[in-house]
Amino acid sequence: xxxxxxxxxxxxxxxxxxxxxxxxxxxxxxxxxxxxxxxxxxxxxxxxxxxxxxxxxxxxxxxxxxxxxxxxxxxxxxxxxxxxxxxxxxxxxxxxxxxxxxxxxxxxxxxxxxxxxxxxxxxxxxxxxxxxxxxxxxxxxxxxxxxxxxxxxxxxxxxxxxxxxxxxxxxxxxxxxxxxxxxxxxxxxxxxxxxxxxxxxxxxxxxxxxxxxxxxxxxxxxxxxxxxxxxxxxxxxxxxxxxxxxxxxxxxxxxxxxxxxxxxxxxxxxxxxxxxxxxxxxxxxxxxxxxxxxxxxxxxxxxxxxxxxxxxxxxxxxxxxxxxxxxxxxxxxxxxxxxxxxxxxxxxxxxxxxxxxxxxxxxxxxxxxxxxxxxxxxxxxxxxxxxxxxxxxxxxxxxxxxxxx
Amino acid sequence: xxxxxxxxxxxxxxxxxxxxxxxxxxxxxxxxxxxxxxxxxxxxxxxxxxxxxxxxxxxxxxxxxxxxxxxxxxxxxxxxxxxxxxxxxxxxxxxxxxxxxxxxxxxxxxxxxxxxxxxxxxxxxxxxxxxxxxxxxxxxxxxxxxxxxxxxxxxxxxxxxxxxxxxxxxxxxxxxxxxxxxxxxxxxxxxxxxxxxxxxxxxxxxxxxxxxxxxxxxxxxxxxxxxx
Ligand SMILES: Nc1ncnc2c1ncn2[C@@H]1O[C@H](COP(=O)(O)OP(=O)(O)OP(=O)(O)O)[C@@H](O)[C@H]1O
Ligand SMILES: [Mg+2]
Numbered sequence: 001x002x003x004x005x006x007x008x009x010x011x012x013x014x015x016x017x018x019x020x021x022x023x024x025x026x027x028x029x030x031x032x033x034x035x036x037x038x039x040x041x042x043x044x045x046x047x048x049x050x051x052x053x054x055x056x057x058x059x060x061x062x063x064x065x066x067x068x069x070x071x072x073x074x075x076x077x078x079x080x081x082x083x084x085x086x087x088x089x090x091x092x093x094x095x096x097x098x099x100x101x102x103x104x105x106x107x108x109x110x111x112x113x114x115x116x117x118x119x120x121x122x123x124x125x126x127x128x129x130x131x132x133x134x135x136x137x138x139x140x141x142x143x144x145x146x147x148x149x150x151x152x153x154x155x156x157x158x159x160x161x162x163x164x165x166x167x168x169x170x171x172x173x174x175x176x177x178x179x180x181x182x183x184x185x186x187x188x189x190x191x192x193x194x195x196x197x198x199x200x201x202x203x204x205x206x207x208x209x210x211x212x213x214x215x216x217x218x219x220x221x222x223x224x225x226x227x228x229x230x231x232x233x234x235x236x237x238x239x240x241x242x243x244x245x246x247x248x249x250x251x252x253x254x255x256x257x258x259x260x261x262x263x264x265x266x267x268x269x270x271x272x273x274x275x276x277x278x279x280x281x282x283x284x285x286x287x288x289x290x291x292x293x294x295x296x297x298x299x300x301x302x303x304x305x306x307x308x309x310x311x312x313x314x315x316x317x318x319x320x321x322x323x324x325x326x327x328x329x330x331x332x333x334x335x336x337x338x339x340x341x342x343x344x345x346x347x348x349x350x351x352x353x354x355x356x357x358x359x360x361x362x363x364x365x366x367x368x369x370x371x372x373x374x375x376x377x378x379x380x381x382x383x384x385x386x387x388x389x390x391x392x393x394x395x396x397x398x399x400x401x402x403x404x405x
Numbered sequence: 406x407x408x409x410x411x412x413x414x415x416x417x418x419x420x421x422x423x424x425x426x427x428x429x430x431x432x433x434x435x436x437x438x439x440x441x442x443x444x445x446x447x448x449x450x451x452x453x454x455x456x457x458x459x460x461x462x463x464x465x466x467x468x469x470x471x472x473x474x475x476x477x478x479x480x481x482x483x484x485x486x487x488x489x490x491x492x493x494x495x496x497x498x499x500x501x502x503x504x505x506x507x508x509x510x511x512x513x514x515x516x517x518x519x520x521x522x523x524x525x526x527x528x529x530x531x532x533x534x535x536x537x538x539x540x541x542x543x544x545x546x547x548x549x550x551x552x553x554x555x556x557x558x559x560x561x562x563x564x565x566x567x568x569x570x571x572x573x574x575x576x577x578x579x580x581x582x583x584x585x586x587x588x589x590x591x592x593x594x595x596x597x598x599x600x601x602x603x604x605x606x607x608x609x610x611x612x613x614x615x616x617x618x619x620x621x622x623x624x625x626x627x628x629x630x631x632x633x
Contacts, residue, residue, distance in 0.1 A: 316468075318524065319491055319495020321491050403504075
C-alpha cells in the first residue's frame with residue numbers, strides 16, 4: 001500500500017488511537033453536553049407543545065413563572081363561563097390542577113386532570129399499561145357518604161380533611177395515579193404498586209408512554225381536595241379553539257381580569273427566559289469543550305508534521321511539489337479527524353443510550369444541528385491546524401533533514 | 406581539470422562554493438569547484454571522508470543551493486524558483502542517498518511505488534525487474550526496519566532508477582554490499598549507462614570506481630582527475 005497518509009496512521013497505532021479518541025471525546029462532549037442540557041431543559045416544553053390545545057389561561061400574577069406554576073390559581077367557574085360566552089371561538093376548556101410530587105428521588109410536575117380530558121394532555125386514548133384512574137362517579141359517592149356521616153359543623157370538604165383516615169380514599173379508589181414510562185423506569189414502578197408521596201398512599205393504576213405533558217397524572221378533584229383545600233379552584237385552563245379560529249383573535253377576545261391568556265408556546269419562551277443565564281454557562285462549557293477538542297487536533301497535527309520532517313524531505317528530494325506535500329498532511333489530518341468525528345458520534349450514541357437506560361428522567365436530544373456543528377468543527381479544526389504545518393512541510397530543508405538524524 | 410571533454414554536458418557546475426555554519430564554526434566544504442558531466446557519462450567521485458562529496462552531490466541534485474557558483478542542467482542554469490528545481494528532480498534525476506532515506510512506514514515496494522507516484526509515472530515493470538535482479542524479490546513486502554542495511558541500500562537504488570532518470574546520482578551505493586552484490590549492482594549501472602543514462606557515483610572502493618568511465622578525486626573542496 002503506497003498511500004502514505006493511511007500508512008502513517010496505521011503505523012503509529014497508539015498515537016492514532018489516542019488522537020482519534022481525543023478528538024472523539026471532544027466531539028462527544030460537545031454533542032452530549034448540548035444534547036443533555038438543552039434536551040433536559042426543553043423536554044418539558046416539547047411535552048407541553050404536544051398538548052391538544054391552543055391557549056393557556058392562568059393567573060396574571062404568575063406571569064413568566066408559568067413554568068413553575070402549581071396549586072390554586074383560577075376558579076373552575078371561569079372556565080365554564082368562557083365556554084358559555086365564547087362558544088363560537090372555543091371548543092373545549094380543560095381545567096388542570098398542577099402540583100409537584102416527589103417520586104424516584106426527584107420532584108415532578110403532576111397534573112390533576114379529569115379522566116375525560118386526559119387525552120388532551122397526552123394525545124393518548126388510554127395508558128398503554130393498566131388503565132386510567134377511576135371515573136368521577138366515585139368522588140360523588142364519597143361526598144354523599146361523607147354527608148351521611150355525622151360531623152359537628154362546617155362544610156363537607158373541611159370535614160373531609162379533618163376526618164380523612166388512611167384507607168378512606170383508597171376505599172373509593174381515588175388515590176390512583178397514572179405515571180409515564182420514564183418515571184416508571186427510573187423508579188422501577190409497576191402497575192398495581194403502591195407509592196407514598198405527599199403524605200398519601202397512591203396506587204399506580206396505569207403507565208403511559210412518555211411524551212405527555214406531565215410525568216404524573218392524578219384525578220383532578222382528588223388533587224384539588226388534597227392539595228388545594230378547595231374543589232372549585234384549578235391551576236390553569238387549556239383552551240382548544242374551534243377549527244379555523246385565529247389564536248391571536250381568540251386570545252384578545254378571551255381576555256379577562258386577573259388572568260393571562262397566552263399561546264401554549266408561551267411555556268417555551270418563559271422557560272428560555274427563566275434559564276437564559278444558565279444557557280450562558282452551558283454554552284460557555286460547550287465552547288470550552290469545542291476549544292479543547294480543537295486544540296487537541298492542532299497539537300496532534302502539529303507534532304504529526306514535525307515527525308514527518310524527514311519523510312517530507314524524502315518526498316521532496318524525489319520531486320514532490322508543495323501541492324503534493326500539503327495534500328499528504330491534509331489527507332492525514334482529515335483521516336484522523338474524520339475517524340475522530342465518527343468515534344465521537346458513536347460515543348455520543350453510547351452516552352445517550354447509557355443516560356436513557358440509567359438516568360431515564362434525563363433527556364438527551366442529539367440533534368442533527370449539533371452533529372453537523374461538531375463535524376464541521378472537526379473538519380475546520382483539521383484544515384486550520386494542518387494549514388501551518390503543511391506550509392512548513394513544504395519548506396523543509398532537504399539537505400538538513402536528510403543528512404542528520 | 407575535469408572539463409577536458411565538455412562537449413555535451415548534462416550537468417555542469419562552475420565555481421561552486423558551499424560551507425556550513427556561521428562565524429568561527431564555519432567550515433568551507435566546496436571551494437570554487439568545477440565539474441562537467443557529459444551526457445551518457447559514468448563518473449566516479451572519490452575522496453577522503455568528510456571532504457564534501459555528499460555535499461557536492463546534493464548541490465548537483467538541486468537539493469540545496471550553492472553559496473556561490475552555478476549549476477547548469479542540460480545546458481540551462483538551474484532555475485531560481487523552487488518549483489523549477491523540483492521539476493528537474495522529479496522528472497530527470499534519480500538520487501541514492503548515502504543513508505538511503507527510505508520511508509519507514511512503507512514497504513520496500515511501496516517506497517518505490519510512492520516515488521513513481523510523486524513523479525507522476527506509471528509502473529512499467531522496471532521496478533519489479535530491478536527488485537529481481539538485485540535479489541530483493543523476497544523482501545520487497547517488508548518495511549525498511551525489517552531489512553538489512555545492504556538490502557535497504559539496494560531498495561534505495563531501485564527507487565532512484567525506477568523512473569528511468571536521465572541522471573543518476575548515487576552516494577556510495579555499494580558501501581554496504583558484499584562483493585557479489587556490489588558486482589551485481591555495478592552491472593546494472595553499466596547496463597543503464599550503456600542505454601544512455603548518465604551516472605555520477607561516489608565511492609570509496611577502487612574496484613567500484615573501475616566500473617566508471619572516468620574517475621575524479623576531491624581534495625580541498627575541488628575536483629582533480631584521478632591519476633592511478
Ligand atoms: N548540514 C551540515 N551542517 C554542518 N556541517 C555539515 C553539514 N553537512 C556536512 N557538513 C560537514 O561538511 C563536511 C563535508 O561533509 P560531506 O557529507 O559532504 O562529506 P563526504 O565527503 O560525503 O564524507 P563521507 O565520505 O564520510 O560521506 C564535513 O566536515 C561535515 O561535517
Ligand atoms: Mg558522504
